[in-house]
Amino acid sequence: MALPETAAPELELDSRRAESRRGFLIGLPAWAYLTIFFALPLVIVLVYSFATRSSTGRTQLTGWNLDSYRRLVDPFVFEVFQRSFFLALTTTLICLLVSYPFAYYIATRGARLRNILLVMVMIPFWSNFLVRTYAWKVLLGSDGPISQLSQALGGEPIRLLFTNTAVLIGLVYGFLPFMVLPLYAALERMDWSLVEAARDLYADGWTAFRKVTWPLSRPGVIAGSILVFVPALGAYVTPAILGGARTTLVGDYIVDQFLAARNQPFGSALSMGIMLVLLAATVIYFRSGAKEV
């Protein structure tokens, strides 16, 4: 037997390094792209948020200041944030309340029916978001079908359009699939024999739900909530179509800074603000969910 030429640890390490390099290179194009077209723009917004606005509305990258951020705590601005936050929160809660029994129902059907029911959820999901929101504008108009219906029943013409309620309806409608699908995924993956075990151990239906089903479906609840809350907070299209000029929300407020008001530094500060709120909410929510699994 020849003397062993030992495979020294370095040689094994070398092959692992080659493997790592391959992985890195495969991801490199996307990394580069995201750095240029995402990370860099983010940095630019950050920079602009400290810039000054000239009297003609142009942005001057001099005279760095915190003015824009100071405006963030103005009562008016704060109110806008608050309003948007609570609207997004309400939207998320309503979506959750409506979606959970719905997803539960689908997840507990037989395989074939489940697939059909899912497809029927996917169809609105894949349909154009703008169109779906617009459909509510048609429905809720004062001479739209709902209004006509209520008038036919002897009531008043509905004046729902251009109110907060209309926006809420539109947001819930638009984001409902984003809550249903993760919930369904979590419930479908669950081990239902655990529920049966709970009932075998004398738990009634509600307790079994509270102690077994709900905690196990938590990841789905978290994912769905994030998927609804995030776009709802920065919603622009839905309020623009269904809301009125009276109540300003963050999305519209930001867009306004870049179009009419021409105050890019302030718009940038607002954007950073909303992003921080969302990051904080996501992190907190994730952590709280992760802890209890």
Add this chain to the structure above:
Amino acid sequence: MSISAGVRPKSPTERMLAGNAWLVYAFFYAPILVLIVFSFNENNNVGIWTEPSLRWYRDVLANDAVMSAIRVSLIVAAISTVVSTILGTMTALSLERFRYRGRRAFDGLVYLPIIIPDVTMAVMLLLFFAQSFQWLDAALGWRPSFGIATISLSHIAFNISFVAVVVRARLGQLDARLEEAAADLYATRWQAFRRVTFPLIAPGVVGGALLALTLSLDDVVVTSFVAGPGSTTLPVYVFGLVRRGVTPLINAVSTLMLVASMVLIAISLGFQRTSRSRVAIREQELEPN
């Protein structure tokens, strides 16, 4: 898997759940149905039904602005879907199957575009392009303009992440042993990818591509910020119309957009059904017989 549906009695809870489900479906479909029905309405006024007619569809086809917007939408969607699917799939492979320094940072970077609202994204990209055009002008004397290119680049920026998430989920379900088996049977890394990994993640890739396509065709805010004169997409154009009022013309355009979506869904489902059984095989393989 679910509880065997046949064995349970129809308790009051069951009935409530079922009732709730049907209400939700009604909620989902009523607006869409109303829209479609009224697009065939002869009357100018959307609310009042007079007689069925194809008038608005004819108007759509004759409308240059709409046709041009459709063209731009399709070009942008095609470009952004192809590029983001390729980059997103590579991202998923890189993150899921390899370990290297900086992987966590890359992972975080990929997830950010998903949790950013489109308003912020729009602002970011607008300032980025505006600023870069200034720099390019100063450095090279060439000043690019906002148009199809900027829209496509923007769509790719947020689509990569969505494709990556979908493909990664699919990749995660794949038995890593299959790739080892391929190597055991003399396949090189590339052969193993082409003949084993890729066919098995293909449904995920297609799903990701469809998602990217939908997001691109749906996008309003980002596009309106980075579009230029003469390069409006369909949703942005419709958005402009909608803000001004409600007309059956919009209904007709909307119905057409809906039909297009449904065709896409039908294709995607057809594809998925043939491939779904294949991942189920892996699960069955591990069951003792």
Add this chain to the structure above:
Amino acid sequence: MRKAAVELAGVSKAFGDVYAVRDMDLAIADGEFFSLLGPSGCGKTTTLRMVAGFEFPTAGALWIHGVEMGLEPANRRPVNTVFQSYALFPHMNVEENVAFGLRMKKVGATETAERVKRALDMVQLGHRADASPTQLSGGQQQRVALARALVNEPEVLLLDEPLGALDLKLRQAMQVELKVLQERVGITFVYVTHDQEEALTMSDRIGVMNEGRLLQIGRPEEIYERPASRFVADFIGEINLLPATVVDHYSVRLLGGQVVRGSTGAEPGSEVTMAVRPERLELFGSNEHIADGLNQIRGTVVRRTYYGDVFYYDVDTPAGVVEVKEENRPGVDLHEAGESTVVAWDPSATTVVED
């Protein structure tokens, strides 16, 4: 002397700080059915994976038919693996699965078709070439995995607990089939299992592992009759382990003072363990005549258990509780609980282990 099919010298494998395999020296002969046997986590699968090329050794060298291959990637080694979960490609049918390796090596279409047919016939699945893996039972999938590996005529076939997912009857049938197949084909098989019955029935030689180390290599009879360590003695089959002190090279003293015969190389006075298998013990009533030269201990029967074909007696002796296994045959006396008896056995059945 023929080149060893697989040889390991000083091979270790560490994952971070944890050593899965330590300092392993092993030579597997050409054409041999060799089993690596041990409990979960003992390093047997890691060793197999190093031979296959899915892991590289942290230290030491590995040869396949004399060619050093420790750091060759898996796809360049002349070995094939049958995986525990079969790892059949779900998107290919049986024929495509089996032909995969040949196609990767760019073997011509006619030759491929021929070899695939032969391989499938060899595992009696020629009629299912078009089936998809989902449509097959576990046993059939396993045979496809086997065919897929063998069709490439590897120098060594590696099997990672391939029968684990099958039920008992099927497993026993497959054990015979695999052994017959190996003898027919003549390829070296390296078989990993935690089931000692499997290893004993199928192998030409067994390597027993625990905690990353190879404890003993030998033919099944050697491992069974003359275990080299307490772990091996305990792991394989049933055995009585009684603490003892060495008197001289031919005898040891058990607890309670009884001296019995058994050869040992340990120093007089050292603490050892005397091991003897229950089926080599015989139970005698206090009045019965016991032949000369047998080791004996007195004890009281605590319990008798009926197993259909055998009886087990738990006998309480000063040396410890001893388990005796006796055939259920007419003419063999039964003993009752509480009976005073003598446990006797031939000294050659005694093994003294030093740990």
